[in-house]
Amino acid sequence: MFRSIVPDRAMFPTAYTYDRVFGPNCSTRQVYEEGAKEVALSVVSGINSSIFAYGQTSSGKTYTMTGITEYSVMDIYGYIEKHPEREFMLKFSAIEIYNEAVRDLLSHDTTPLRLLDDPEKGTTVEKLTEETLRDKDHLRDLLGMCEAQREIGETALNEASSRSHQILRLTIKSSVKQYLGRGKSSTLVSCVNFVDLAGSERASQTASAGMRLKEGSHINRSLLTLGKVVRQLSKGRNGHIPYRDSKLTRILQSSLGGNARTAIVCTMSPAHTHIEQSRNTLLFATCAKEVVTNAQVNVVMSDKALLKHLQRELARLENELKLPESASCTSHAEALREKDAQIKKLEKQLRELIEEKDTVQSQLNCLLKSDADDHANDRAAKRWDVHSRSSESLARNASEEALSVSDTYGGSYQDQGHAVFGESYVFSADHDDLSIPNQTMDLPQQTKVRKSISPWHPPSNYSSDGTESYNMKEVAFRSASEVSEENCREVQCIEIHEHRRSTSKEFNVLLHEVTKLHIPEAEDISRDAVPQPDEVPEAVSITEKMEDHIKIYPSKEERQAEIIANAVEGPIEVHQCESDDFADNFVKLYPCDSNISLDVGKPYPHECLTVKRCITSSKDSALARSQSCRASFMIIPNSWFDDSENTGQTPPGEIFRYPPRRPDKVRRSLYQGNDDCQNNNNSVDLSDMSTSDEVVKDMSTGGEVAKEWSANEAEQEVCVGDISCVTDLEQKAAKHHEDQPEEHQAEQQIVRDECAAVKTVKDVGIDAVPSSAESPSRWPIDFANRQREIIELWHDCNVSLVHRTYFFLLFKGDAADSVYMEVEHRRLSFILSSFSTSSAGGELNSATASSLKNMKRERDMLYKQMLKKLTNGDKEGIYARWGIDLGSKQRRLQLSRLVWARADMEHVRESASLVARLIDLVEPGQALKEMFGLNFTLAPRTQRRSFSLLGA
Numbered sequence: 001m002f003r004s005i006v007p008d009r010a011m012f013p014t015a016y017t018y019d020r021v022f023g024p025n026c027s028t029r030q031v032y033e034e035g036a037k038e039v040a041l042s043v044v045s046g047i048n049s050s051i052f053a054y055g056q057t058s059s060g061k062t063y064t065m066t067g068i069t070e071y072s073v074m075d076i077y078g079y080i081e082k083h084p085e086r087e088f089m090l091k092f093s094a095i096e097i098y099n100e101a102v103r104d105l106l107s108h109d110t111t112p113l114r115l116l117d118d119p120e121k122g123t124t125v126e127k128l129t130e131e132t133l134r135d136k137d138h139l140r141d142l143l144g145m146c147e148a149q150r151e152i153g154e155t156a157l158n159e160a161s162s163r164s165h166q167i168l169r170l171t172i173k174s175s176v177k178q179y180l181g182r183g184k185s186s187t188l189v190s191c192v193n194f195v196d197l198a199g200s201e202r203a204s205q206t207a208s209a210g211m212r213l214k215e216g217s218h219i220n221r222s223l224l225t226l227g228k229v230v231r232q233l234s235k236g237r238n239g240h241i242p243y244r245d246s247k248l249t250r251i252l253q254s255s256l257g258g259n260a261r262t263a264i265v266c267t268m269s270p271a272h273t274h275i276e277q278s279r280n281t282l283l284f285a286t287c288a289k290e291v292v293t294n295a296q297v298n299v300v301m302s303d304k305a306l307l308k309h310l311q312r313e314l315a316r317l318e319n320e321l322k323l324p325e326s327a328s329c330t331s332h333a334e335a336l337r338e339k340d341a342q343i344k345k346l347e348k349q350l351r352e353l354i355e356e357k358d359t360v361q362s363q364l365n366c367l368l369k370s371d372a373d374d375h376a377n378d379r380a381a382k383r384w385d386v387h388s389r390s391s392e393s394l395a396r397n398a399s400e401e402a403l404s405v406s407d408t409y410g411g412s413y414q415d416q417g418h419a420v421f422g423e424s425y426v427f428s429a430d431h432d433d434l435s436i437p438n439q440t441m442d443l444p445q446q447t448k449v450r451k452s453i454s455p456w457h458p459p460s461n462y463s464s465d466g467t468e469s470y471n472m473k474e475v476a477f478r479s480a481s482e483v484s485e486e487n488c489r490e491v492q493c494i495e496i497h498e499h500r501r502s503t504s505k506e507f508n509v510l511l512h513e514v515t516k517l518h519i520p521e522a523e524d525i526s527r528d529a530v531p532q533p534d535e536v537p538e539a540v541s542i543t544e545k546m547e548d549h550i551k552i553y554p555s556k557e558e559r560q561a562e563i564i565a566n567a568v569e570g571p572i573e574v575h576q577c578e579s580d581d582f583a584d585n586f587v588k589l590y591p592c593d594s595n596i597s598l599d600v601g602k603p604y605p606h607e608c609l610t611v612k613r614c615i616t617s618s619k620d621s622a623l624a625r626s627q628s629c630r631a632s633f634m635i636i637p638n639s640w641f642d643d644s645e646n647t648g649q650t651p652p653g654e655i656f657r658y659p660p661r662r663p664d665k666v667r668r669s670l671y672q673g674n675d676d677c678q679n680n681n682n683s684v685d686l687s688d689m690s691t692s693d694e695v696v697k698d699m700s701t702g703g704e705v706a707k708e709w710s711a712n713e714a715e716q717e718v719c720v721g722d723i724s725c726v727t728d729l730e731q732k733a734a735k736h737h738e739d740q741p742e743e744h745q746a747e748q749q750i751v752r753d754e755c756a757a758v759k760t761v762k763d764v765g766i767d768a769v770p771s772s773a774e775s776p777s778r779w780p781i782d783f784a785n786r787q788r789e790i791i792e793l794w795h796d797c798n799v800s801l802v803h804r805t806y807f808f809l810l811f812k813g814d815a816a817d818s819v820y821m822e823v824e825h826r827r828l829s830f831i832l833s834s835f836s837t838s839s840a841g842g843e844l845n846s847a848t849a850s851s852l853k854n855m856k857r858e859r860d861m862l863y864k865q866m867l868k869k870l871t872n873g874d875k876e877g878i879y880a881r882w883g884i885d886l887g888s889k890q891r892r893l894q895l896s897r898l899v900w901a902r903a904d905m906e907h908v909r910e911s912a913s914l915v916a917r918l919i920d921l922v923e924p925g926q927a928l929k930e931m932f933g934l935n936f937t938l939a940p941r942t943q944r945r946s947f948s949l950l951g952a
């Protein structure tokens, strides 16, 4: 009796139920008779059986199993003796599982045996000795041998403790002697296992160590698996049964849950100290009692018996198949009928849905059509909104991003121009709010007030004149069309600007015409509204400054007087009515379009010109990629207006009065006083003269300025000086870009201003007079030198071969080409110096690599074109002239690699001629010199590598 005083022990059951319970005084005979005999003797009936002894160490398992085995053998042999009609054959085998190794107890070889999985027999032991028993004495001898072979060790609890699991197997085959040899006999084959398990033990109780401790570990592990298998089997066979977790359970698999009857004798110690082990034994026994096996009589039939048996079995199965088959046919037919009905129903629903969908689709189309009509009506207004926003953005930033917005709408500029012009510039009653958004943004208050009486805003009788408005629209349309055509004229990132198409001479002619026709109208304007030049003190001061320069260069007086008289005679009258600071903004508009003459004769031609200029400049923004080009129209006027607020009557020409290499913060000083002018080099001073209409006027009227300078030389010098300033400022801007982004932007703005100034110079037309006018005899020599230098720079900068060809064929020594030659030279020099000196070596190296790669592509292209464009005769001639052996391989490839590879003029001429032929170059006369003009692309720092020349 044991009464637990520990509360948690209440979780265990307090009562257990078994088939039999044997007390300490019960003999083994009684245990066998009541608990194991029936199971053991099942083997003689052809049924597998097993008898286990399970319990803690030293609880009497071996003692009990030894007795049960002996009693069973005696009874088996007694059964055999009682059944002489049957012939029995007994075989005996014995193994032990010691430390998870299987050993044959009937052999002296202790080599572990392998376990094999047989699909029919289950797990078998390879090479296991199986003795055929002669009689019971033979069996006794073998049992004695097994006992001697088994691993036994002394522990604190048992001086002869079994350290292994022992399995004795007796296999019995029996047949009726009467049918033996006739082919009709059946043989019963079964086996009985006598299993003496090693005892579960606690190391602390057995005081085991070393080998004993290891043995105990294996014993407990295998017993734990046995417990799991039995517990799982007791729950049913649904889950996984871990037979293979131990060799013990693998070997006993059929005995535990298969074809066998099994009796388990659980032994316990009555000692109080073993209560835990006794409880575990009881729990194991409880689970084991729940396990249900499926024991069957194992019959081995003869061939004839097997044949008859199989024939009967076949007939039975055929009958079973026939009955269900007829039933299933009926059910299948019904199912098919149901499915057919379902399909018809679904088809009907589908038709209805399709009809519904068509109805909805037609309604949707109607809605879309009506919506599209509404949308078309609103499109012009929306475009204007977009245009207004982009124009405002342009006015504020003059940035690439803002300009690109206009690019997006470039395709519809005609409509835009029409809408903008008609709705906002002309017909609006509120001119102050809507006139030229990109310029009024920065207008100082004073300017805006005066603007109401400026030529921008005609008298009321004109603003409401429908005829006048129509003419203006026509101008806008024409201008937009021309701009659209320019979209196709960009070559290798060197853009073509429409306004550059006007040559200086043409422009001067136009300017003359405009001036003539414009003067009377301008004179009609109130002098209060448009102050005369002589009322502007700055004009005088500028003239004085120019006179200072004249003093510096007195030797050029006479020649310059003639040139200036030719070049700037026209604009004189214009500036008489536009010398005002805000009116100057409009003066810059004139060169924007060569169609100015279209406006001539209109009641208010001045207004026509100014309005058209604004529209054109917006469209130019959409077309041109170069910021410098945009700047020429967008930035300069703003600067003037901005400056007018700070410097009062500072004339617009002052914008060019800063030193070309002035660093950042230069913008603030652009319009300060005139002191800077005196420190400037000639080119800067001349820029004033050539770009400021006021100055031009002063020069022409004063006559003295003309004695000193050639306008053309001034223009050229301005270009050179400004480009230098561009490169310097760009480098500075790039250097400080990361640390001082705002300053960088300011610098870029200045750079744009400078380029704009240069362009304005060009637009005025002064560049038409070549520098050679000063010394015509020197120009051919200078040209040749410049050309040679440029050719070398092309080579150093890996410039596109196509670009070289264009340039070379286009500029052949005309005096008017000097500016382009200078620009090209400056541009290439800048690129080359950037390569060699810039700190951003990695980026430039990348640019160099990129340019080389592009040039290689060009050469590959030429290589391919040679096949199409050159005859064999052509090629052979070139091979001969260029020193390519006619017998060598890949002559065409060699030729492509030699193109533009040398600097001697003969080679250059031939290269240019060859490339022009291969790429179907347009006639040089049709190419535009403006392609190589002053359009510097002031790319952001991050895009520095994309030099138009390098990337071409």
Ligand SMILES: Nc1ncnc2c1ncn2[C@@H]1O[C@H](COP(=O)(O)OP(=O)(O)OP(=O)(O)O)[C@@H](O)[C@H]1O
Pocket (backbone or CB within 6 Å): 055, 056, 057, 058, 059, 060, 061, 062, 063, 064, 158, 160, 161, 162, 163, 197, 198, 199, 200, 267
């Ligand atoms: N019913 C019994 N009557 C008399 N002596 C017994 C009885 N059962 C066991 N003994 C004695 O108890 C001792 C231990 O018995 P046994 O070796 O059979 O235990 P065990 O459970 O096999 O131990 P182990 O698991 O360590 O092998 C032996 O000396 C044995 O003679």
